Amino acid sequence: xxxxxxxxxxxxxxxxxxxxxxxxxxxxxxxxxxxxxxxxxxxxxxxxxxxxxxxxxxxxxxxxxxxxxxxxxxxx
Amino acid sequence: xxxxxxxxxxxxxxxxxxxxxxxxxxxxxxxxxxxxxxxxxxxxxxxxxxxxxxxxxxxxxxxxxxxxxxxxxxxxxxxxxxxxxxxxxxxxxxxxxxxxxxxxxxxxxxxxxxxxxxxxxxxxxxxxxxxxxxxxxxxxxxxxxxxxxxxxxxxxxxxxxxxxxxxxxxxxxxxxxxxxxxxxxxxxxxxxxxxxxxxxxxxxxxxxxxxxxxxxxxxxxxxxxxxxxxxxxxxxxxxxxxxxxxxxxxxxxxxxxxxxxxxxxxxxxxxxxxxxxxxxxxxxxxxxxxxxxxxxxxxxxxxxxxxxxxxxxxxxxxxxxxxxxxxxxxxxxxxxxxxxxxxxxxxxxxxxx
Numbered sequence: 001x002x003x004x005x006x007x008x009x010x011x012x013x014x015x016x017x018x019x020x021x022x023x024x025x026x027x028x029x030x031x032x033x034x035x036x037x038x039x040x041x042x043x044x045x046x047x048x049x050x051x052x053x054x055x056x057x058x059x060x061x062x063x064x065x066x067x068x069x070x071x072x073x074x075x076x
Numbered sequence: 077x078x079x080x081x082x083x084x085x086x087x088x089x090x091x092x093x094x095x096x097x098x099x100x101x102x103x104x105x106x107x108x109x110x111x112x113x114x115x116x117x118x119x120x121x122x123x124x125x126x127x128x129x130x131x132x133x134x135x136x137x138x139x140x141x142x143x144x145x146x147x148x149x150x151x152x153x154x155x156x157x158x159x160x161x162x163x164x165x166x167x168x169x170x171x172x173x174x175x176x177x178x179x180x181x182x183x184x185x186x187x188x189x190x191x192x193x194x195x196x197x198x199x200x201x202x203x204x205x206x207x208x209x210x211x212x213x214x215x216x217x218x219x220x221x222x223x224x225x226x227x228x229x230x231x232x233x234x235x236x237x238x239x240x241x242x243x244x245x246x247x248x249x250x251x252x253x254x255x256x257x258x259x260x261x262x263x264x265x266x267x268x269x270x271x272x273x274x275x276x277x278x279x280x281x282x283x284x285x286x287x288x289x290x291x292x293x294x295x296x297x298x299x300x301x302x303x304x305x306x307x308x309x310x311x312x313x314x315x316x317x318x319x320x321x322x323x324x325x326x327x328x329x330x331x332x333x334x335x336x337x338x339x340x341x342x343x344x345x346x347x348x349x350x351x352x353x354x355x356x357x358x359x360x361x362x363x364x365x366x367x368x369x370x371x372x373x374x375x376x377x378x379x380x381x382x383x384x385x386x387x388x389x390x391x392x393x394x395x396x397x398x399x400x401x402x403x404x405x406x407x408x409x410x411x412x413x414x415x416x417x418x419x420x421x422x423x424x425x426x427x428x429x
Contacts, residue, residue, distance in 0.1 A: 013370075013379075014391040014425070018349050021428045041370070041379040041390045048389040052328060052348060 002027070006035040009067055013041040017049050024055060024074050032058060036069040046070040085288035090277055099288045106288070109295035110259060113302055114237045114246075122260040122281040123291045127229040127247025129283065130258035131158040132165075133271070134225045134243035135199055137281075139166055141267030142196040142223065147171040150195035150222075152184045152211070153385035159199050159227055160381070181334040182209040182386045190219060198222045202238065205230035206369055206382040206395060207332040208339035213238045223266060232259075233301040234309070234339055242266035248294035251301045252400060256287060257294040304400065309340040312398045315407045316343050319396060322411035326418050330389050341398045344369070346383070347418050349427030350392030358417050359394070364410050367395040392418075 004023050008016035016037040023033045035046060043060070050057040050072055058071035085102040087095035104118070111118040124130040139149055149163050153175045163173035176192060177185045182204050189198075198220055203210045210231070217224055217240025226241040233251025237244070243266060248257035260281060262268045270280040277284070316333070320343060323331050328348035347355065352370025359366050369380030370393040379390035398407065 014349050014351055014427075017391065018425060018427050021349070025428055044379060044384045044387065044390050048330075048346075048387060049348065051387075052330065052389065 001030055001032070003032045003034055003071075006033060008035055008037040008039075008042070010038065013037075013039050013045055016042050017045050020046065020049065020072060021053070024053075024072060027074050029074050029076065032071055032073045034061075034069050034071045036063060036067055038067045042070065043068065046072065081289035081292040085292060088285050089288060090285075102292055103286055103288045106291040106295040109299055113295075113298045114232070114261070116237070116261055117264055120261050120264055122262070122279070123286045123294075124245075124258035124260050125256060125283055125287075127245055127250070127258040128156075128158040130245035130247070130260040131156065131225075131227050131229070132162045133260050133281065133283075134227075134245045134262075135159055135162040135197065136166060136271035137262070137268040138197045138223050138225055138243050138266070139171065140269035140271045146194075146196035148195040149173045149197050149199065150176060150189070150192055151199035152176050152178055152201065154178050154182050154204050154206075154382045155199060155201055156205060156227055156229065157381075159201070159225075163199075178385050180386055180388070181336070182207045182332070182382060183334070183336070184211050184216065186212070186215060186219065189216070194220065195222050197225060199225040199227065201230065202226055202228040202244075203231040203235065203339050204382060206380060207334075207344045207386070208342040209332075209334045210235070210337035210339070213240060217241070229258075231339060233298055234305065234341065235337075243268060248290075248297065251294075251298050253294035253297035254290045257290045259294075301400075308400055311404070312341040315398060315402075315404055316340070319343050319407060319411050322414055326415050329418070332386070332388060342395065344393065344395040346370075346389035347392035347394075347422075348389060349425055350418055350421050351425065352391055352393050354421050354424075355392060355394055355417070358421065359410075359413075362413055362417070364396075364406070364413075367397070369393045369395065 020035045047057045056073040056075045061069045085099045087099040089100035089103045107121045108118045111121045167173040176189045200216050223242035226244040228244050229247040232246035242263050244261040246259040249255045274280045323345045331345045352368040356368045383390045
């Protein structure tokens, strides 16, 4: 199980979601993408994207600099 | 009507001279018309400088009347910012303020409400101004002994006012009246205290000298809105359904159009991978004036608190509201143009297909 990290600090939505979608398309089923984003809209939109695209939202971590990272697993 | 009111209603209705008595007569007339339209008593109606101010007076005035019973204000997460700001103001002055979550449609979670225990005051809107869903006010009112504040700004003139509130607020510009006129309703017998500094006037619910001509215009507009409510609601329901079909045909789009009771004139949706500001700007260029709850279109960096509370996609968001003067041909043209606009913006953003 591998994990792809995306750094979207300073990037406004919907760009982090577009990058997330592209990254998920490039990984295998069961692998994860972790997107680090400080746009507050990402907190809602990553989870909404998972629901709309039938992928799994794993959860949120906080980086040492306080910026949240949202983890998504490809399930289909 | 407005002109006659401007000529006769310029004086301060609280003075004793003849122009003042004239103004008082006109103001009482406006109050009686609004009361009749809303099915309330005239002495329950006060004109305020805005819907926002009516919300502040309503929420904080009920709290001020309950200081001996407690200080917890409970409100839904999707209240208008005027109510949420009143809650924060209350909190800054030592009160408690908690919010109740909503479901995916934006409707209050009644189980969560019950789990909160009895607040001093409960604030629940009649309908949400961003997505149009109506709150189940009968169930809310039936399930609590706390005085209920209802922000009815989004629905007044479009839907009948429900019962069960101790105080309520409405806004004239929402029903086609002038800006600068709000309505505060305080139920006879409800414990309400002025939460703000007042003045030497007798009526502490009103904020200074009312704009009498505007209040009269607001009353006339409300009467007119009720006269055409049924016809407009039917026409708007058809147009909204037409728009909904067009939006649902666009891939990766969420339409927030609940099957339950909702405002008849409004539709909101979010398009994946689309920048909300770009969408509003492009639609504006094509001649369509629409609103958005996306963060990039707001004055703050935060996305719409309503969409966030619903767990809905917040980017690429558009809200279309129809008015009495909206031409159905324009709505059909919008339905025709939307799929192409969204496709173009997605291609420009390099969105995955």
